[in-house]
Amino acid sequence: MTIGFEVLARDGKARRGRLTTAHGEVDTPVFMPLATTGTVKAMTPEGVAATSARIVLGNTYHLMLRPGADRIYALGGLHRFMNWPYAILTDSGGFQVMSLAARRTITETGVTFRSHLDGSLYQLTPERSVEIQHQLGADVTMALDECTLYQSSREAVASSTELTMRWAERSRRAFVERAGHGVFGIVQGGVHPDLRLRATERLIDIGFDGYAVGGLAVGEGQATMFAVLDVTVPALPNDRPRYLMGVGKPADLVGAVLRGIDMFDCVLPTRSGRTAQAFTARGTVNLRNARHADDPAPLDPECRCPACTGYSRAYLHHLCRSGEILGSMLLTAHNLRYYADLMAAMRAAIEAGSLADFAAAFESSQ
Amino acid sequence: MTIGFEVLARDGKARRGRLTTAHGEVDTPVFMPLATTGTVKAMTPEGVAATSARIVLGNTYHLMLRPGADRIYALGGLHRFMNWPYAILTDSGGFQVMSLAARRTITETGVTFRSHLDGSLYQLTPERSVEIQHQLGADVTMALDECTLYQSSREAVASSTELTMRWAERSRRAFVERAGHGVFGIVQGGVHPDLRLRATERLIDIGFDGYAVGGLAVGEGQATMFAVLDVTVPALPNDRPRYLMGVGKPADLVGAVLRGIDMFDCVLPTRSGRTAQAFTARGTVNLRNARHADDPAPLDPECRCPACTGYSRAYLHHLCRSGEILGSMLLTAHNLRYYADLMAAMRAAIEAGSLADFAAAFESSQ
Numbered sequence: 083m084t085i086g087f088e089v090l091a092r093d094g095k096a097r098r099g100r101l102t103t104a105h106g107e108v109d110t111p112v113f114m115p116l117a118t119t120g121t122v123k124a125m126t127p128e129g130v131a132a133t134s135a136r137i138v139l140g141n142t143y144h145l146m147l148r149p150g151a152d153r154i155y156a157l158g159g160l161h162r163f164m165n166w167p168y169a170i171l172t173d174s175g176g177f178q179v180m181s182l183a184a185r186r187t188i189t190e191t192g193v194t195f196r197s198h199l200d201g202s203l204y205q206l207t208p209e210r211s212v213e214i215q216h217q218l219g220a221d222v223t224m225a226l227d228e229c230t231l232y233q234s235s236r237e238a239v240a241s242s243t244e245l246t247m248r249w250a251e252r253s254r255r256a257f258v259e260r261a262g263h264g265v266f267g268i269v270q271g272g273v274h275p276d277l278r279l280r281a282t283e284r285l286i287d288i289g290f291d292g293y294a295v296g297g298l299a300v301g302e303g304q305a306t307m308f309a310v311l312d313v314t315v316p317a318l319p320n321d322r323p324r325y326l327m328g329v330g331k332p333a334d335l336v337g338a339v340l341r342g343i344d345m346f347d348c349v350l351p352t353r354s355g356r357t358a359q360a361f362t363a364r365g366t367v368n369l370r371n372a373r374h375a376d377d378p379a380p381l382d383p384e385c386r387c388p389a390c391t392g393y394s395r396a397y398l399h400h401l402c403r404s405g406e407i408l409g410s411m412l413l414t415a416h417n418l419r420y421y422a423d424l425m426a427a428m429r430a431a432i433e434a435g436s437l438a439d440f441a442a443a444f445e446s447s448q
Numbered sequence: 449m450t451i452g453f454e455v456l457a458r459d460g461k462a463r464r465g466r467l468t469t470a471h472g473e474v475d476t477p478v479f480m481p482l483a484t485t486g487t488v489k490a491m492t493p494e495g496v497a498a499t500s501a502r503i504v505l506g507n508t509y510h511l512m513l514r515p516g517a518d519r520i521y522a523l524g525g526l527h528r529f530m531n532w533p534y535a536i537l538t539d540s541g542g543f544q545v546m547s548l549a550a551r552r553t554i555t556e557t558g559v560t561f562r563s564h565l566d567g568s569l570y571q572l573t574p575e576r577s578v579e580i581q582h583q584l585g586a587d588v589t590m591a592l593d594e595c596t597l598y599q600s601s602r603e604a605v606a607s608s609t610e611l612t613m614r615w616a617e618r619s620r621r622a623f624v625e626r627a628g629h630g631v632f633g634i635v636q637g638g639v640h641p642d643l644r645l646r647a648t649e650r651l652i653d654i655g656f657d658g659y660a661v662g663g664l665a666v667g668e669g670q671a672t673m674f675a676v677l678d679v680t681v682p683a684l685p686n687d688r689p690r691y692l693m694g695v696g697k698p699a700d701l702v703g704a705v706l707r708g709i710d711m712f713d714c715v716l717p718t719r720s721g722r723t724a725q726a727f728t729a730r731g732t733v734n735l736r737n738a739r740h741a742d743d744p745a746p747l748d749p750e751c752r753c754p755a756c757t758g759y760s761r762a763y764l765h766h767l768c769r770s771g772e773i774l775g776s777m778l779l780t781a782h783n784l785r786y787y788a789d790l791m792a793a794m795r796a797a798i799e800a801g802s803l804a805d806f807a808a809a810f811e812s813s814q
Contacts (some may be wrong), residue, residue: 153742157760158744164763375515375519396529397531404514407490411490411773412492
């Protein structure tokens, strides 16, 4: 029943674990590439799998609008639709709907919003969000939450977090248990330790298959984000996966793994791949920079990705300057490989009990 | 010495042959995908090779402007630059420069033009074009020609064709013979049989490793194009490859192979792949069309390409509607596979002596 999670090794607060889903096992800590509209942008599923990814994230908001959850269900679910045989986590749609600002209305029932594609009216309730994720066939379903703005008053955050907790309960109740599938609750509470702890306790009372920390990486800065994790993560159950939503830069991942986080997603590696930004063992590289024009060296000599094993920096520079799609394809493959390798290195360090050393070496390399 | 060409079988005027270059053998009749700026758009070289392509076309005009021929030479040549281990044919730059219209001046010496990228001034002479193609490392070099406009008067075509013949002689003289490398002359002459024949004789006098028919598929229509081939091709040497430049639609390829053409290039399969147009055994399909939205069937059940073996029409439709790069990637792979399979089917039909039957069946299928 539900999704399995096993902690195989510990190093301080960090855990090296394994998630077991209806679509295979996932080694944690793990970074999940974004497959927003049912495709990891500029990548084939085979290319994504070749980066060693075994779980991707689909966006309920985008998929419910186009092509529509009923349609994907009729076509056999999201896995078959996008030709991805491994695990899929879907978000609840809450985060994207909140960002519509003037185009949405929140009530106790749920959110009413207008599509950014054609202006047509939709309603997203906790029950409907979970139903859509069921139609998509998600291995991991996320409870609908209200993602509070970073700038909100404590009062507004408190009231929003209470709503999220009531929606969490409704989401949990709406979730249909199936083997290898699970539902995660989302801890909100802004930067307020007491609100975070209260939300955490409430979610544990409801009882989820995993717990996400939401509402971070929204402008509060790394130190504040880590402070929230220092308060929140120790209050989460030891035997369940912990997912930090929408994070982050490589240094954010290292710091969050040190603090006990198991799962991540972020637009950064894929979006950067389409804007000539590459992550390497020596920090980020802008391939549009003229200094690469004559450079026969690979982007990152330590990397085994197609971009680094087949091409020079000069060629990648040429592709980026020429606006060629192959530039986006190769740099996205590279960035996802970089993120996957970083997570694999952290898993090995946790097993070896050397994560603190790894983190120190990582910091000085950047 | 030079490039090898062997005719393995004949069927009427059609030939099934094999080109031997410094970068491998190429079975003919062959379609050459465009790698304009040093990349087949939206494809990895591995993906191009997987369509069974063993020769691609690089554009001298684009590459001389960006990243520059000296730079590619310093980086080890175009094959290494773009990570393509098979043969490359480069055009002379003439066709693109002509299309600059107001931005170029033609004299006996050559063409002076302004870059479409930054307005800087360049000169392209027959000698410089051949030198650039040598720097790029082309297996097949094309002589510089003036591609006459379809609307030109007979007098203008005659004078332009004479210039092309003088440039052909200079191009031939500038070409440095190396094993596995060759230079092709280009027959111009518009739609005028006598001018085409005169140009053909003159090129044969000069002596080339292969002969191209240029200045077609520029608005004259298929019947006129075929009429020009009916006059020109029989006058070309039997033991040398014949290349119809910039052609064409699938039906154009079938008709031209019937008339004795061995090599083709065209932007159609790659460009169409980026605009949701797919070539199939039953004609062209526009994947943006709403009738595909719920269709679980593959694009072309007879095709072995990644798009047809991994995905539904509904998914391809979704990618095209969403403007996703994967749509361009998959449809380009499909279209190149379709063109490659069409050429392979014609090679088999020539070997079997059944090309006329194949052509009749092809016509009724479209």
